[in-house]
Amino acid sequence: VAGSYHHGNLRRALLDAAADVIAAQGLGALSLRDLAGRAGVSHGAPAHHFGDKTGLLTALAAEGYRLLGEALTEASAAGDFLEAGLSYVRFAVAHPAHFQVMFSPQLYRADDPDVVDARARTDAQLYGTAPERPGVAGPRDVAIAGWCLVHGVATLWLAGNLRDTADDPIELARRVAVSAFRDPGAA
């Protein structure tokens, strides 16, 4: 919509630009003025949609939890613990900016109703597929352990600390999950 006064979908454009900047340059490089420039709009415009910078990060976090929830839906419905873990890593790799913001709660309003709601839904899926390990741990402990494991894979990968260990983060996650959780007795 070149030349027109109204942008059409500025909110979406700003969120996308923010994700791009964070993924490419990190959170430290994020500025509202820069985002406005990228969207081709004056630097005061973002205030209309997000109020302030924290508002934008809050929206990004809420969107992140929603996207993660969607990414987990299929594996969750199928009750597939391993696949849920792999989907978690896939999400982190596909949406590194959302992932980074979501887990930096001091940057946004973690008590925002949108965030709380989306997060609750996602948490339920995160805990839903974990099996019991008879004689070792109940499903809840297994769920937490699985979450920590895939979260570790995702953060170490995104920060570039596993780049010389593996080419494909999903293959790596699978290998790591098997190394940790498979019982020696199993086929």
Add this chain to the structure above:
Amino acid sequence: VAGSYHHGNLRRALLDAAADVIAAQGLGALSLRDLAGRAGVSHGAPAHHFGDKTGLLTALAAEGYRLLGEALTEASAAGDFLEAGLSYVRFAVAHPAHFQVMFSPQLYRADDPDVVDARARTDAQLYGTAPERPGVAGPRDVAIAGWCLVHGVATLWLAGNLRDTADDPIELARRVAVSAFRDPGAA
């Protein structure tokens, strides 16, 4: 050394102040001018010791890898895989700023000789205690899996995402490690 022209140990004081600020307010709140103020020194002084801001973060990362190496020494010498993992989490909790900086390599000069050296020593210890899991995975895969697991516990804990799951991060780490790695057949 109040009133004297020379500080005495400004380098140390600046690193300590940086760790305090990062732990309390996050990386975004870090500024050389603020650190100088905290150390009671003019704002141009830090340049003498670190050159620029990246230099300070590089020093912090190198120190972090050195401290982590020391934290792992005992468990590494004893060949105790679980204890090495717990020491990793203990280090992250005791030195959250160092931990955060170390694993944000875009913030510092990761090819700095000091960093490379300290990191290599630490990596060796990180990989040294992992046992084979017969029929499941070799020691290297187990080491990576263990690293990812404790790294996940540490980052999730530091970001405040496990505060309602456990009181003590070390106890949590132990439980998580057992849930993942213990064989059902074992006593």
Add this chain to the structure above:
DNA sequence: TGTACATCAGTGAACGCGCGTTCACTGATGTAC
């Protein structure tokens, strides 16, 4: 013991910058009649 001198560490003024936020405004849109 005393003097000269080199070295080092910290000063403080100055530079230029990009930032978040506010606010009176104006252009565009859409609804009521």
Add this chain to the structure above:
DNA sequence: TGTACATCAGTGAACGCGCGTTCACTGATGTAC
């Protein structure tokens, strides 16, 4: 179909701020003789 009006979205000038970095300087320290 046409006019009046309310609402909304984006403008652009202005504010005040803290920042990193540079640089000629000065105070302090310690070494050589």
